[in-house]
Amino acid sequence: MAHILNILFRNFYFRFGYQILQPIAMTDSMTDTASAAPVQENTIRQENTHPQDTLRLLGLDFGSTTSSMMLAEVRVGRHSLDGRMGFSEPRMLLQSEPVFTPFTMAELLDESRINALLDEWLSAADWRSDAAPGQPDIQVAGAALITGLAARSENVQLLTDMISRRLGNSLIATADDPGLESWLAFMGSCATLSRHHSTRALINLDIGGGTTNPAQGLNGQVFDCGCFYIGARHLTFVPGTYTLLSFSSFGSLLLQYLGCEKQPGDTLNTDEVDAVVNFYVTALEFIALGDMSFFQRSPLHKSLLQMPFTPAANAGTHPLITFSGGVGEIIYQHERTGEWPAQTCYGDLGVVLAQGIIASPLLAADLRHQPEHAGRATVMGLTLHSCDVSGSSLYLSDPGRLPLNDLPIISRLPANTEADGWHRAVRLAMSSVSGACISIEDSRDILPQGIKTLAHTIRNALDEARYPLTQPLVLLMDSNLGKALGQYITDWGKENRCLYVIDEVPLRDARFVQIGKPYQHIVPVSFFGMN
Structure with a gap:
């Protein structure tokens, strides 16, 4: 189960809000672990901590033999050492006992039993992806991992559809992402x-x-x-x-x-x-x-x-x-x-x-x-390590368009890349009409004049390629220069371009990224297709 908690922490989409955690209904197959010690050691500044700084993370793991669920609570804040936004003080609130993954005699996933299992788990976790009218969104992030023989089942799409309906814009990874599963198990167990x-x-x-x-x-x-x-x-x-x-x-x-x-x-x-x-x-x-x-x-x-x-x-x-x-x-x-x-x-x-x-x-x-978590490594990793959070100096041209799902990371460019490199990357990004992402590496070394030069290079590439203003483009950075770069590229908002510059994010070797809905000036960032 450690696998699931790791995916949630580093590769998921969240639905965030401002609601204090309510007591969780328990069933006989659930274990209440709210009093357990934190499972990850992070030092975060938590001065003036408010209830809205607390988030809930949910992980679901469907494997060849067993399936399980885990619910955790974390705080959002800045690390005391490097100032980066992140999660701290993770606590297990609820974890199910592993159950045999429901298959029919024909080795297909059993729709009715899976529906009942999902309903039981989500009811016990008091999980809802959408708030009731007039109420703020609940502070949650969901992720699911489907692996092994479950992922090879002929009707695996049925399972992903059932999870999607219940978890909304959450990360759902299957066996075509084996590197992610291996990474999550490591992070969740050892x-x-x-x-x-x-x-x-x-x-x-x-x-x-x-x-x-x-x-x-x-x-x-x-x-x-x-x-x-x-x-x-x-x-x-x-x-x-x-x-x-x-x-x-x-x-x-x-x-x-x-x-x-x-x-x-x-x-x-x-x-x-x-x-x-x-x-x-x-x-x-x-x-x-x-x-x-x-x-x-x-x-x-x-x-x-x-x-x-x-x-x-x-x-x-x-x-x-x-x-x-x-x-x-x-x-x-x-x-x-x-x-x-x-x-x-x-x-x-x-x-x-x-x-x-x-x-x-x-x-x-x-x-x-x-x-620490041998048998539950995957669900632990899924829940706690499937998502990162951005810094607060990011640039969002239109927050209402978020979340952005399944964006291909089409290029990874050093911050000092010449114009030709940016022209090639932008032309490639245009081929993904639903949006694309470019990762800017080594941006922490950029000087103030350098950020203007970089923005000028990117803007020229967008103009020369006639990149559609309404087509989303996401730029990822590991420094806290997102807002400045976005403002320079759009000439301080005069150009109404669909641009998102997400900063202070660890740049991972992955093929796709998801950008979640904003929460208190930050957004969740989930990577998948790990290399």
């Missing part, structure tokens, strides 16, 4: 552990029912991500037995590769189960080593690779290895208690896969270093 071991690289393997999402980071920052169709639920069984209920396309190919001619209703023997687990553990060892040669051995091996994982080598020091996801939760539960759940009690290979990992000297070398 970012704090990584900062504690600040000079040692850390590789987190997020192992669920359908995929394994590795990410390598250093001192809390992720540098490499990957994704592989390796998980505990490609074969499902009658709980308590190895009688096969179903298999995914990847599970079917694996059984054929291993010479195991089994069909639903047949029972796997011990040697056959061991062969499957050994195959997966070997694959995980190659992933942990950053060696992709394993995934070139046969058509089956190649089919398991969705996104390569090739982390940079760390001279002299082997990376610390951690686990998250459902399999990670089983591993660390055993480390704490010395006990194992009954094999196939979840109707899959989760327990025996965890046992195989613990038996691997390479994979089990660092189990004494336990991450």
